[in-house]
Amino acid sequence: MYKFYETSFKSQPPTMREKFQNISFSFVLLLCILAGIGVVMLYSAANGSWSPWALNQLMRFGLGFAVMMVLAFIDVRIFMRYAYLFYFVSLVLLIIVEVEGHIGMGAQRWINLGFMKLQPSELMKIALVLALARYFHSSSLQSIETTKGLITPALMVLFPAFLVMTQPDLGTALMLIFSAGAIFFAVGVQMWKFGVLLLGALILMPIAWNFLHEYQQNRVLTFLDPERDPLGAGYHIIQSKIALGSGGVFGKGFLKGTQSHLNFLPEKHTDFIFTMLSEEFGMIGAIFVVIINVLIIAYCFAFALRSTSYFGKLAAIGLATNFFLYVMINISMVLGLIPVVGIPLPLISYGGTVILSVMAGFGIILSVNVNRNVNIGKD
């Protein structure tokens, strides 16, 4: 356990040994528990089999874990130094995907690296946070409080968000905007500006509606009234609520979720894995997972507050909020609180890219914690 008020005034970067000691192992344990739950659920999703998902997921988590540890040992200043470059590279990759998507048929969201498929939008989630953190680290409160000072960071958000939206990946685009919004809020942008933005969004909504793809419109309409199309677009929400609700307080037991195993529940190994977990382990299991996630986010905030550098604080808060958005959007979706958007539950849903991106984020957060006493000048 780390001590919250332990302070040191050393401005020298910590040695490797100090770094290792400063990695919060209780935090790492929480991540492992979450990933372990994921593997167990994937084992169940395959009707009690390690293939095709559980073993794969375990290996991917191992890889993600390694990435996290490597990043944890990197000096936090490195992240700041290369923040813009990283952002720029991610942006270029997004544009490449966009152009390729236009040449090829339909939506393309990834670049094939041979051994894995790289989603530039996942990179952008991290890159945007780091870039904004660096930007606000350097700017003064006065400039933050002026509208003019917000134009550059706003463009930094809107450009990639627009590219992602046209992929089309509404869920990821919204995540970029929300996590950026959280950063804007954290650095002290006045509340009235958010009010104006919200008002503007409300006015623009009918116009934006026409820019949505038909399937996206359907998802929203179906969310508002799932019975509209019970066998088509509404099927996911209805079946998710049935599976989850029928789990009751204690669940139907491991491998015994009827709705999941009889395939009434769609996408049970990816977006709707939380539903399956809730069916088999009931409300107890579901709340347990929520609490693990709350603890992980709480740790991240604590790391942020302990950090002495503005960049470190902001990066940790941004990345933590990013993780929070994954959890919040996914669970709200399967509980029928928001429309179905393709956002997985991090570390539990099957999918390699998300594990890597989330674990990389945690690696940077750990690095912020490890380097909490490193003083970073104002550029």
Place this chain on the structure above:
Amino acid sequence: MNRDNDKGKVLINRSLILGAVELFLLLCLIFRLYYLQVYQADKYKTLADENRISTRLLVPPRGVIYDRHGVMLATNRQNFQVMIVAEQTTNVQETLDALKKIMPITEAEEERVKKDLKKNRSFVPIKIKDNLSWEEVSKIQLNAPDLPGIIIDEGLSRYYPYGEKTAHVIGYVSSVSDTDVKDDPLLEVPGFKIGKAGIEKLYEKRLRGRGGNLKLEVNAIGRVMKEIERVDGIPGDRIDLSIDARLQTKAYELFGEESGAAIMLDVNSGEILAFVSVPAYDPNMLTQGLSTKEWNELNKNERKPLMNKAVAGQYSPGSTFKMVVALAALESGVITPQTRSFCAGRMFLGDHAFHCWKHIGHGYLDVVQALQHSCDIFFYETAQKLGINKIAEMARRFGLGQKIDIGLENEKEGLIPDTEWKWRRFGEPWQQGESLISGIGQGYILTTPIQLATMTARIANGGYEVVPTFTKKDKGSPLNFKKMPINSSYISLVKQGMYDVVNAPGGTALGSRFDFHGLKMAGKTGTTQVRRITMKERQTGIIKQEDLPWKYRNHALFVGYAPHDNPRYAVAVLVEHGRGGSAVAAPIGSKLLLEALKLDATSQPVE
């Protein structure tokens, strides 16, 4: 530097707010979980079961129909079907080709199978052919290794061992049509069949039984995973009919190439022992389903095999009506047993001539002799004195001109006219001449064979209002039929006339008499014209029946009972366009009665 401090403080404050908001939102999820998994859990548990449990109806075996001695008239036979399951074979076409080498499959059948295969999921068995023979089944089983995906399914289908002989009693079952009342979920089961005619229709509810339930666990695409619960249904009731299969068969066969109807009743209980309408259809074919061509052939046949002539055919009773006229006349005192009339072969009403069938005339006759010789002039005169209303009243007491209601569909009322009816129907007064021809059962009068059988039974049993029924009555069960208020001696007189018809020289059915250990029959013949004989034809010589086309020939009728002194059986026979009652109908009635007496003599009680 001061501002930098502020900037840091703002960040910390705002971060704490942000963290609190995130925490609050995550806690909202917990409340939502509580709402769905505790508050609404029961609702979703029900929905989940609806999802995964598919309830199927189990069709109960249909009740078996027996004759009075326990002979099966309608039963359920194993029906083997060959089916194909697409997912169990790598190549549907190859499997079908291999099957074609074993049994014939028409192109149309193959088309249908392929269409059904496309419509259904690959694990759903699709029927290729049903009603397989044993030979075909064993061939398929022998070649099973070459026939991947082929399965043999066993079902029950209705079978009528007596085929067309019992068709108009038993009826048949067939697929539920849109117009049928769907009062039972069983009717929604694909391939379910219900009674469409006869006893099958009359006792549909009892024969059907009650469906059972099979609860299956299915997955999202409908594949059955396991059986959860099975509640067997209740089989349909057995029905014991009054019919005697041997008499039924005999009656049908006696018709040979002729068409018509014959009914035999137990004169005391009213039980229907034989009931045929000839020609008939094969109910086994109707149950399997006819092709349009076969259906059209049945429909267009001029001998109307689909029509139940015993209840739906309306015919002039002709001379078989004379007993009713005689009884009415005796009862009302218009004639006495001693009254004699002179028959000169014809009589005049105004300037209109009425002819006796025997154009040289019968001379002096009393009522018994008039019946024996079937003299028309005697009954013209009697009817003239009686008036139509008294005749009609007596006819109705013997069951004519009204539905007997034995439960078969399309039963007709027939027609017993009176003066009031004429007014209602035509707005004209009754003519005396119409009374005259009514006296010999012609004119407006129409009766059905079942009515004639009822009439005969009521005469034979001495005036008890027996009602025909298909229900087998237990021996010794009380018979509560009312005795009609008719003087028994008059009935005896009429019966004497009927005895003489068969047994006295000059009787019209003398040729059909029999003496089975002293047991004889009594009866009455009838021949009715279906075309008018013109004056010109009468002068130039009446065309011989044999020279007329079938549909213009006379109808032949016979009613009778046996034994003459202690009647047990009554018959009514109608042979459509059979030319003459004496020549064609009486022999059928006679042989049927004799058969019944012989069976009585040899019968061992069958229990």
